[in-house]
Amino acid sequence: NAGVTQTPKFRILKIGQSMTLQCTQDMNHNYMYWYRQDPGMGLKLIYYSVGAGITDKGEVPNGYNVSRSTTEDFPLRLELAAPSQTSVYFCASSYSVWDLQETQYFGPGTRLLVL
Amino acid sequence: DQQVKQNSPSLSVQEGRISILNCDYTNSMFDYFLWYKKYPAEGPTFLISISSIKDKNEDGRFTVFLNKSAKHLSLHIVPSQPGDSAVYFCAASDTGNQFYFGTGTSLTVIP
Numbered sequence: 001n002a003g004v005t006q007t008p009k010f011r012i013l014k015i016g017q018s019m020t021l022q023c024t025q026d027m028n029h030n031y032m033y034w035y036r037q038d039p040g041m042g043l044k045l046i047y048y049s050v051g052a053g054i055t056d057k058g059e060v061p062n063g064y065n066v067s068r069s070t071t072e073d074f075p076l077r078l079e080l081a082a083p084s085q086t087s088v089y090f091c092a093s094s095y096s097v098w099d100l101q102e103t104q105y106f107g108p109g110t111r112l113l114v115l
Numbered sequence: 116d117q118q119v120k121q122n123s124p125s126l127s128v129q130e131g132r133i134s135i136l137n138c139d140y141t142n143s144m145f146d147y148f149l150w151y152k153k154y155p156a157e158g159p160t161f162l163i164s165i166s167s168i169k170d171k172n173e174d175g176r177f178t179v180f181l182n183k184s185a186k187h188l189s190l191h192i193v194p195s196q197p198g199d200s201a202v203y204f205c206a207a208s209d210t211g212n213q214f215y216f217g218t219g220t221s222l223t224v225i226p
Contacts, residue, residue, distance in 0.1 A: 042204060092158070103149055106159050
């Protein structure tokens, strides 16, 4: 199992550009999440999905969009990139949030710099 | 508004001693708590969890304690090893679908 994979690892964007951060998991997990981590801060939830075709907003959704057409993939779209979106983005997945033996498995992160 | 707080940004401990990392939360609806460990340039990895029906959970050298009345949890690492040097995040969930993370504590275990 590759677990959770994210691409790209690092990207520089100019203000106003758009990009899609890719996330794929091969564990057949229902739940998928996108977080951002700013320097010296904890992870903030951007969007999450409880299954294919179902997404919902987290704490900090503004400036982002997501889709979940398959169980495996959960891309995050940035439209009109702004310097405030400079951050490290983590994708995660879990089977469920109810099973005490389960938790979130994280990808290695995508470092994004908006200039 | 930070619902999960880790007030110590860093902690240094001698190898072999106990490391105690603390976490406070404000939302009384939180009932499931986790600790994650994160190395530089990697994603967080799950360490240990506890539900609100327990006050202690052990896994090898790692023990998590939960004090619901104080809205406080702590992670004990005994004995601490140099490989434990990492950033530790606590997280909480309120039986919904969202996890709320603290800001992290950077642990350095000195050989």
